[in-house]
Amino acid sequence: MEFAQQKILSGAEVKAIRKQLKLKQKELAEFMNVSVKTVEYWENSGKNVKGAAASTLCILREYPWLLEELEIPEKVFALRLRFMFENRLCTIIDVDVRQRQIKIKNFVTDPVFRAFGNNEHPSYSDYENFLESRCFPRTRDKMKIVLDQLNLPFYDPFLIIEKTEGRMAEDNFWIKIER
Numbered sequence: 084m085e086f087a088q089q090k091i092l093s094g095a096e097v098k099a100i101r102k103q104l105k106l107k108q109k110e111l112a113e114f115m116n117v118s119v120k121t122v123e124y125w126e127n128s129g130k131n132v133k134g135a136a137a138s139t140l141c142i143l144r145e146y147p148w149l150l151e152e153l154e155i156p157e158k159v160f161a162l163r164l165r166f167m168f169e170n171r172l173c174t175i176i177d178v179d180v181r182q183r184q185i186k187i188k189n190f191v192t193d194p195v196f197r198a199f200g201n202n203e204h205p206s207y208s209d210y211e212n213f214l215e216s217r218c219f220p221r222t223r224d225k226m227k228i229v230l231d232q233l234n235l236p237f238y239d240p241f242l243i244i245e246k247t248e249g250r251m252a253e254d255n256f257w258i259k260i261e262r
Contacts, residue, residue, distance in 0.1 A: 092131065092137045092141070094128060096140075100141075101122075103147065115136060155175060155188075156177075162180065163175060163177050165258065167259060173191045173197060175190070187199065217244055218243045221238055244258050
């Protein structure tokens, strides 16, 4: 299989792509998962950039909107949950508990990996149901024993997720909570 992909970039081309994307060297380094010194080297050494770095930069040059799609938004509320599959970020959920509001951003297209499936505008009630789905059921036999093991006084899905990261025995999804 052959691809219409430029395989080598000059330092000047790297710099032009970075400027087209309106990125600082540090921001490009973070996106490419390299050091700032590496980006500086690409741009100033006079040597060509090859391999995965060149391919990624060429893709970004042609599809600059991908950066916006992958950018993690500023927190809009004090509480943020990252819904993960293994080490992959699937959905960001910002929550205002007092106002009972949530805002999400999905980073995957497959609804199976999204916190709320195809629902792009979930309600606070949907959020509460999501939390409960990442815990053992309220009706679990001998629930008091499990709560005691978690050092929790009562059944609260959020508190349970704080202790368990919402990990379930049947899957590789989990939740990272940020305050």
